[in-house]
Amino acid sequence: MQNTDVIIYHNPRCATSRNVVGLVRAMGYEPHIIEYLKTPPTPEMLLWLANRANVSIREFLRTKEPAYKKQGLDDETLPDDVIASKMHDYPELINRPIVVCPKGVQLCRPAEKVTNLLILPEE
Known part of the structure; x- marks a missing residue:
């Protein structure tokens, strides 16, 4: 290995x-x-991962999950730190x-x- x-x-x-x-x-x-799902990354780690992948945090979002709309994540004006916090709080949103x-x-x-x-x- x-x-x-x-x-x-x-x-x-x-x-x-x-x-x-x-x-x-x-x-x-x-x-x-x-x-x-058991140990969600911190919002800061999610932002670091997206930055390191050279993508928007939205690229890591699962948009088909019910929590996506319930948490208002379809609002394109939400800042990245808010999106990352929601992803941490609702890890099923992490792709x-x-x-x-x-x-x-x-x-x-x-x-x-x-x-x-x-x-x-x-x-």
Whole structure:
């Protein structure tokens, strides 16, 4: 197994998330898995992840969840810190899986996107 740190914000009920974990392991890495529904990232961490991924915090939002409209997140004028706070308070709003490694951060949907972040181990 590779010693490179790979962190996956994971939902075990999500097939895409499970596929990413499997792909990461198949590439020779043992990921550190964070079940974000049990341990949601702080608003600051969510903002850092989005910044590191070079995307808007809205890219990490699950817009089909009932909490999306209930929390008024369809309001395009909401500032990023408010969105991140709502995502922390309602972690079902966090899209997954988010993968963090030295090469960068990416929302890996579809699962195959994770291969862009990882280098195959030397034989």
